[in-house]
Amino acid sequence: MNEVEQTIFTLINNHRENHGLPPLQPSANLAFVARTHAIDLVENEPDVDGGNMHSWSDKGNWKPVRYTRDHAQAHLMWSKPSEISNYKYTGYENSHGYGHGVRKTMRIDPYRAVEGWKNSPGHNNVMIQRGGWSPMKAMGVGVYKGIANVWFGEHLDTFPAPGETEENDADIIFGNTYQFIHAASNKALEIHSSGTHDGANVEIFKNHQGANQLWIIYGYDDDSIQLFNAHSDKALDVSGNGHSDGTNVQIYTNNRSVAQRWFLKSVGNGLYELINVESGKALDVSGNQSADGTNVQIWTRNHTPAQRWRIVPI
The missing domain is CATH 3.40.33.10 (CAP)
Structure with a gap:
């Protein structure tokens, strides 16, 4: 818009x-x-x-x-x-x-x-x-x-708009630092209270470009990626390698497991979805809410704004 x-x-x-x-x-x-x-x-x-x-x-x-x-x-x-x-x-x-x-x-x-x-x-x-x-x-x-x-x-829009694709974007440079901005709320993906311990929670919060909101992207040969928080040097991780809708997302020491690997999908208009390799579920803002501190989880991919992100280079 x-x-x-x-x-x-x-x-x-x-x-x-x-x-x-x-x-x-x-x-x-x-x-x-x-x-x-x-x-x-x-x-x-x-x-x-x-x-x-x-x-x-x-x-x-x-x-x-x-x-x-x-x-x-x-x-x-x-x-x-x-x-x-x-x-x-x-x-x-x-x-x-x-x-x-x-x-x-x-x-x-x-x-x-x-x-x-x-x-x-x-x-x-x-x-x-x-x-x-x-x-x-x-x-x-x-x-x-x-x-x-x-x-x-009368119904939510769960469909890709005309001209949208699901291809990985070639402009992402592995090893560089980015912010992930939730499209609906314009809030940044961050680590709660700048935590550095395994299990520190992931949420959205007003963009302040602090280190806990910065993510370094690394790639694998299968086109999957890992995201490492610049403050903690820990990976974006699905808790317990869970598969259920609502499973929490956290940071955790790098173990290169499928719980920490994601496919980055472009859906057009500069927006992306992050799909967990193991579960096939999307990085999702709970209830598509916009309040500071709203939790981030995985959820069945539904193409809604709750699952769409802008990737901003730093």
């Missing part, structure tokens, strides 16, 4: 929190749909001849929609996530923007966009699940020039 999209995402979740609702999780697929539609609205202006901003043109690899006030073609709009992305469910859209002729030159004010939706009963009902709307779990934001779209989904 760019800065404007991130602001919209945060403002909507803040609005939900004020109404006692849980935050929505980011969806790469719904964001893809939102951006694709924003581009279509700006470049092709399908909202003509009685169609509103939920309309889609006939100039893309999708079914065109002329969305009118009677909602006659609502099903063609709601099905766009499953039609053009890997999200397997329907989705629902809030759209905000400028009129024809100026939307190519204007830029979105995220605060104005969200306030407009809050003050529009129909749009507000989608955001806070009133008026018969089912509970939402996922959200994707897309902004292009003078159009902002937000797509909501």
Whole structure:
């Protein structure tokens, strides 16, 4: 997400929190749909001849929609996530923007966009699940020039977005030092309280670039890697070489066992998953929470933001 999209995402979740609702999780697929539609609205202006901003043109690899006030073609709009992305469910859209002729030159004010939706009963009902709307779990934001779209989904996005791959990334230099930043919370993978003993816990914490948040990557011929904490010189380790969902992750003296070896998988957009060699499970932030000190564990790979990391060279 760019800065404007991130602001919209945060403002909507803040609005939900004020109404006692849980935050929505980011969806790469719904964001893809939102951006694709924003581009279509700006470049092709399908909202003509009685169609509103939920309309889609006939100039893309999708079914065109002329969305009118009677909602006659609502099903063609709601099905766009499953039609053009890997999200397997329907989705629902809030759209905000400028009129024809100026939307190519204007830029979105995220605060104005969200306030407009809050003050529009129909749009507000989608955001806070009133008026018969089912509970939402996922959200994707897309902004292009003078159009902002937000797509909501009733299911978590556990699917790779269009164009994502699962290949190891060639830009990682073995022996160099990196930070692992949790994509959803923007917090760093670290050793609790700068511990150095075997079994010291691994968590996420606000990024301060301390040595307990720095990791040296070493590689093996089978494309697996080990991560060594720069402060303790101990390896990222699955406790007891466990296989169960929720098994704790810690640091431990280097023993080169499969409990300490990981496959690094690129999932696109500069994000990665770490998959334990022995269990096949992913390095996972418990509950996809964002609080300092949230525990890190292994969990069945589900392609959610809880398991995605940015790797930042130091």
